[in-house]
Amino acid sequence: MEQQQQGESAVAAERALKRRHVHKFGGSSLADPVCYRRVASILEQQAEQQGGGRELVVVSAAGKTTNRLIQLVELAEAGDEAAGEAITALHAYQQSLIDGLLEGELQLDLSQQLTDDMQLIAKTLEGQFDRFARNGLLAFGEVWSARLLAALLTSRGDKAIWLDARSFLRAEDGALVKVNTAISSELLKARLVEHPGRIVVTGFIAADMEGRSLLLGRNGSDYSASLLAALADGESTTIWSDVAGVYSADPRRVKEARLLERLSLAEANELARLGSSVLHSRTLQPVADSRQRLTLRCSYNPDEGCTHILRRAPRSGGARIVSSVDQIALIELKVLPQTGYEQTVAAIEAHLARHRLHPLTLQRQPDRRILRLAYTLEVAQGAFEVLRDFQLQGSFTGLIQKEGFSLVALVGAGVTDNAEQCHRFYQLLADQPLEFVQVARDGLSLVAVLRQVVLEPLLIALHSALFSRPTRVGLVVFGKGNIGGHWLALYAREKARLEHELNLALTLYGVFDSKGGLLDEEGLDPLKVRDNFNPKPLIWPELLSQLEQHGFDSLIALDMTASETVSRYYPDFAQLGCHIIAANKFAGAADSEFYQRIKQTCRDHQVQWRYNATVGAGLPIQSSIQMLRQCGDRIQGVSGIFSGTLSWLFQQYDGSRPFSELVDEAWQHGLTEPDPREDLSGQDVRRKLLILAREAGFELDSADIELENLVPVSLRKVSTDQFMDRLKELDDPIQTAFEGARRVGKVLRYVARFEHDGKARVGLETLEPHHPFANLLPCDNVFAIESDSYRTNPLVIQGPGAGREVTAAAIQYDLWQICASL
Numbered sequence: 081m082e083q084q085q086q087g088e089s090a091v092a093a094e095r096a097l098k099r100r101h102v103h104k105f106g107g108s109s110l111a112d113p114v115c116y117r118r119v120a121s122i123l124e125q126q127a128e129q130q131g132g133g134r135e136l137v138v139v140s141a142a143g144k145t146t147n148r149l150i151q152l153v154e155l156a157e158a159g160d161e162a163a164g165e166a167i168t169a170l171h172a173y174q175q176s177l178i179d180g181l182l183e184g185e186l187q188l189d190l191s192q193q194l195t196d197d198m199q200l201i202a203k204t205l206e207g208q209f210d211r212f213a214r215n216g217l218l219a220f221g222e223v224w225s226a227r228l229l230a231a232l233l234t235s236r237g238d239k240a241i242w243l244d245a246r247s248f249l250r251a252e253d254g255a256l257v258k259v260n261t262a263i264s265s266e267l268l269k270a271r272l273v274e275h276p277g278r279i280v281v282t283g284f285i286a287a288d289m290e291g292r293s294l295l296l297g298r299n300g301s302d303y304s305a306s307l308l309a310a311l312a313d314g315e316s317t318t319i320w321s322d323v324a325g326v327y328s329a330d331p332r333r334v335k336e337a338r339l340l341e342r343l344s345l346a347e348a349n350e351l352a353r354l355g356s357s358v359l360h361s362r363t364l365q366p367v368a369d370s371r372q373r374l375t376l377r378c379s380y381n382p383d384e385g386c387t388h389i390l391r392r393a394p395r396s397g398g399a400r401i402v403s404s405v406d407q408i409a410l411i412e413l414k415v416l417p418q419t420g421y422e423q424t425v426a427a428i429e430a431h432l433a434r435h436r437l438h439p440l441t442l443q444r445q446p447d448r449r450i451l452r453l454a455y456t457l458e459v460a461q462g463a464f465e466v467l468r469d470f471q472l473q474g475s476f477t478g479l480i481q482k483e484g485f486s487l488v489a490l491v492g493a494g495v496t497d498n499a500e501q502c503h504r505f506y507q508l509l510a511d512q513p514l515e516f517v518q519v520a521r522d523g524l525s526l527v528a529v530l531r532q533v534v535l536e537p538l539l540i541a542l543h544s545a546l547f548s549r550p551t552r553v554g555l556v557v558f559g560k561g562n563i564g565g566h567w568l569a570l571y572a573r574e575k576a577r578l579e580h581e582l583n584l585a586l587t588l589y590g591v592f593d594s595k596g597g598l599l600d601e602e603g604l605d606p607l608k609v610r611d612n613f614n615p616k617p618l619i620w621p622e623l624l625s626q627l628e629q630h631g632f633d634s635l636i637a638l639d640m641t642a643s644e645t646v647s648r649y650y651p652d653f654a655q656l657g658c659h660i661i662a663a664n665k666f667a668g669a670a671d672s673e674f675y676q677r678i679k680q681t682c683r684d685h686q687v688q689w690r691y692n693a694t695v696g697a698g699l700p701i702q703s704s705i706q707m708l709r710q711c712g713d714r715i716q717g718v719s720g721i722f723s724g725t726l727s728w729l730f731q732q733y734d735g736s737r738p739f740s741e742l743v744d745e746a747w748q749h750g751l752t753e754p755d756p757r758e759d760l761s762g763q764d765v766r767r768k769l770l771i772l773a774r775e776a777g778f779e780l781d782s783a784d785i786e787l788e789n790l791v792p793v794s795l796r797k798v799s800t801d802q803f804m805d806r807l808k809e810l811d812d813p814i815q816t817a818f819e820g821a822r823r824v825g826k827v828l829r830y831v832a833r834f835e836h837d838g839k840a841r842v843g844l845e846t847l848e849p850h851h852p853f854a855n856l857l858p859c860d861n862v863f864a865i866e867s868d869s870y871r872t873n874p875l876v877i878q879g880p881g882a883g884r885e886v887t888a889a890a891i892q893y894d895l896w897q898i899c900a901s902l
Contacts, residue, residue, distance in 0.1 A: 099315040100272075101130045102372075104138040104283065104305035108322045109379040110225055111143040113180030120232055122320065122382055127278075129680060133238070134276065136312065138283045138305040139229055141221025142177060145170070146284075149218050156205035163205060171198045174224055186231050194224065215285070215293035219246070222282035222301070230280040240278040243271060245304060246287035256436045257286060257294050265311045272312060281308060302363040310370035317367070318375045325376035325387025326351065326358055329402040329543045333536050336543060339385045340400060341657045341686070344493060347400065348389050350524040351491050354440055355405045355456055364389070385686045388657070392629050399501050399526075400492035402542045404535050408440060408485045409460035410515070411467065414478040415449040424475045425451055431470050437463045440487060441527040443516040451476075452516070454487060454529055485515065486535055489527040490546070496523040504545045512538060550579065551902050554589035554601070554632035555895075556658075559640035560610055561593065563663055563693075567640060567888040568606040574892060575606075582899050587632065592618055594643070599623075601631055620649065628656050634902050638891060639664045648674075650689070654681040661894045663693035663887055668774070669767035672781050675774065688898050693890035695722065695768040696881045701863050704877065705775050708867050715776035716866040719833030722768045724859035724882040725752050725759040726830040731856060735822070739814040740807035747804070751859065755800045760790040760810075762830070766842045769832040772863075773840060780840060788843025790814070790830075821846040827854045852876050859883075 103126065105119050127133055141149075148170050155163035171194070178190050197220055204213060223244060230242035248267035251259045271279075283301025286294045296303055302319055309317040326348070329337040343351075345368055352359040358376065367374045367389065374389040415424045425444060428451065432438065439453040455463050464481045471479055490505055496519050505526055509517070513531035520527070555571075557564060568591075575586055587603040596615030598604060627635065635658040639646050647666035654660065660682075662668070667678055668691050682689045692702050705715060721727045728751055732742050743760070746752050752759050766785050773780045789796075790810065795803050814828075821828045826846040831853060834840035847854045853862055861881025864874040880886050 100134050100136050100309075100312055101126070102136045102138060102305050102309040102312075102314045102317040104301060104317065104319045105140065105229075105379060106301065106319075106321045107140040107143055107145065109320055110139060110141075110229070113177060115379070116177065116181055116229065116232055119229065119320070119379060120236055120238070122379060123233065123278075124236070124238060125382075126318075127238070129684070133278050135278050136308055136314065137229065137240075137278065137280045138301055138308060139222060139225040139280060140283050140301040142225050142228075143173070145173070145221035145224070146218060148173075149221055152201075153205070153214055153217055167198060167202060167205075171195075177224075177228060181228065181232050182235060186235055190227060190231055193227065197224070212292040212294075215295050218295060219282070219285040219293050222284050226280045226282045233278065233280070238278065240280055241275055242280040243275070243282070245282045245285050245308075246291070246293060247271065249286035249304075249307075250289060251286040251294050251296075253288055253292075253294055257296055259286060259307060261307075261311060268308070268311045297362075299360045299363070302360055303366075306363050306366040306372070306374065309372040310366035313370065314372050316373040316375065318377055319363075320377050320379040321358075322378065322380055323358060323376075324378040324381070324384040326356075326401065328400060328547055329539055330404070333404075334402070334540055334543045336540075336547070338547075340387050341385070342388050342390055343400070344390050344392065346522070346524060347491060347493055350520070350522075351401060351403060353438065354403050354487070354489050354491065354525065354527065355408075356403060367391075383683065383686075386684075390628060398492050398498040399490035399495040399546050401490070402539055402546065403489045403491055404539055405440065405456060405487040406535060407457050407483070407532065408454050408487050408529070409457055409481055409483045410485055410529070411453045411455065411460065411464055411481050412478070413451050413467065413471075413476045413480075415451065415476045416474070417449070419475045421446050421449055427475065428467070428470070432463065432466065435462075435466050437466060439463070441489075441518040441529065443518060443529070454485070457483065484532045486530050486532045487527060488530065488535065488538060488542070489525050490542070491525045494523055495526055496520060501546055502526065505542070508538065508541050508545060550583050550585040551634065551899075552585045552587070552632045553899060553902065554587050554630055554635045556590040556592070556599075556627065556635065556637045557588070557640065558592050558638065558643070558646050559663075560591055560613065561640075562884050563887045563891070564593075564640040565610050566884040567638070567891050568610040570888050570892055572606040578896065578899065582896075582902075584899055584902075586899075589630065589632070589635070592623075593641075597623075599626055624649070624652050624656065627653075627658060634659065636661060636895065636898060638662075638895070640891065642666075650678045651681045654678065654685050654687045654689070657685050657687060659687050659898050660689045661693075661891055661898065662689070662691040663891055664691075665694045665764070665767045665771065667691075668694050668771040669782060672779065688901070690894040690898060691771070692894050693887050695771050696861055696863060696877070696879075697883060698886035698890040698893070699861065699863070699877050699879050699881060701772065701865075701877060702775050704865060704875065705772065708865070708869070708875075709777065713867045713869050715778075715836070716868065716871060717833065717835040718769075718772050718776060718863065718865050719831060719853075720861065720863040721829060721853050721856065722765045722832050722861055722863070722881065723759060723830065724861060724880070725756075726765070727856055727861060727881075728859045730827075730829050731858060733814070733818065733828070735815065735818055738808065738811045740810050743807055743810065744804070755803070757791050757796070757800075757803060761796075762787050762789055762842045765830070765832050769834060769840060769842055773834045778834065778836075778838065780834070780838070784838065785834070785840040785842060788841075790844075817844055825849070827851075829853050852878070 109115055152166045155166055174194055226242040230240040233240040248264055248271050250263045251257045283304035284296055288294055306317050324339050326340050326343050327337040331337040348359050349361055349364050352361040375386050377386040378384050415421050439455055441454045443452040467479055509528055515529040518527045579586055588606055590599040591597055591604055591609045596618045637653050637658050637660050639662045641664050644666045647664050650660055650667050695701050729742050733739055743756055747756050766787050770782055792809055818828050827849055829847055831845040832842045862878040864876050866874045
């Protein structure tokens, strides 16, 4: 029994310590009952996608609760009678959240706990309290949020507990609280073993070694989330707020600003250092020190898109963001002649760094022995006081602080080496009241300090000048054989027109086949790689890592293989923000779970998956079905002849020649696959029917489609050579079916069809001689779409349904459609 319990404990510990996902929700995401329910729905959806029920959820205080608590404490400290009104209003607000979300025992329980908390707060405020007790008062906001969200999730059937971060997060007090990660990690692991399910954790707060409350500072909950993920070796952290991520400029000021799907950690740090309200340097440090992935998303509109923070910088080669701070202060000082200028400046910077007072930017003037430091107004006074104390050492004098300045910056890896962007930046600043420009040593930013002006016209002009350039699109091709080879030739011919009409800069970034492949950000020549290919071995994890670091605005994978292996990586492509174009049918006809996983991952990452080439080659089948559904029409069924090979065979077969002779003739002329059983089995037709049924909105699996296999059971497992030697065994069943059709004045065709009641079949049918499926040109396909609008007279689309040229053209059409939407 003891061994069994130990075994169960070990299993529980192992499960608890498996890599978890962390989600953080800020105060604006928890402002009212509607927001809380939205957060609960987001967590339910994320649980389905991420393996369910083990998320760590970090929360801030709801709405403006922290500000209300600060105001309450300040009123009490001042002896203001308004403190009583403030506590009553705060109680009413928190109670309204409970009443709007819970009922029954849960509602009564949380209401009583809230009342107890309010009584404790009131009692504390009546007496003398130190700053640790003050911290404890301000921590209530996060406690209420965590307790309420855990109760809400539990009431919806998603069991959750809440956890006070002070039970595991140990830190040292100081001007900036320093977390002891070693102790905190061990304490957290114990909590995770105790509670292997979903846990809602308080953000913003920690405790010292004596258990006294400490605060992690403003925006401390973001830091709590990334720190929690680092301590737990979490797989990812998603910070949910009221914005979808990082934009190329402030979208409230620059309407053309666009959401950036990818940002390097270095670029994110630089943006945070320059005063961004979206990102904070302290939040990013645990990301750099751990294996977690960081994503920024909007809780108000989860489908709006997101920004992924990458560990390594993509080789983008220029500015990606126009950033600004409207009001900054300049602190100026003069280094004394008897001291070394550079040594003194270095000492000043080191002293400020020890106090975590890094300037936004600075200007050195060694000839005048002047140093100027730029700070936001919130930080400037603290920096000034630290420098005033440091001035007593006698290395500088003339310390003054001036306000009335603004900051504008270009941020992006390699911006300082981009001559065109630097030129445009200086050109647009020429007519501005410029104080100075600072070029970042690491090449991540160009920063200009101006006397304060209305920034919007400058921001719009900078953004327009920098981001009206052609959209850079990288293409990664899988398959350079029959279809892929023709597409490479078509791409070489059409590239210039596509670039001109859609304002693109296209690069053939990679080409892969069964032997391996090549990647080159400078671009591969499509005709050279088609005809003279010297590939390197393909190692999928390495390839995905390289694709993650691409330097393009958008990346598109084109799968022109018949490889199931390639199709299994579609979710990975989508997670990297890579659009997918496929002639490969495996993914579209995969089992429902994998198919839905691809679809959901594409939705989550705002990625397009287009596969018009999988059915009908260049014929507009899927686009017609999509158009009808988008118009509000309902598809009632689709039927037709989906195989050019089977179309030719049954158009030619009239009983005068054995069916086996026609199969051999088709094989000799290359009209069949190398093994004709791939055509005769009907499997390929079934895949096409499944793809169309799903496109029409029907939830089918391959097993739901009845299949008539024209290959006798005795021939299904023999070698291709043996099959070709025994072709005559096909003749009797086909002749019997043909004679049966002829006796009633009909013809025999291999037809695929599904109907709105879920019935689906692929196999032989007898048709009237005048039926649209009965009289086709050799190798043609035909598709009949029935809908509410096209019920009595179906929409019929007919033409070549296979072939290298038309399939390559379908791929090119999908490429055009994706590029036009970028």
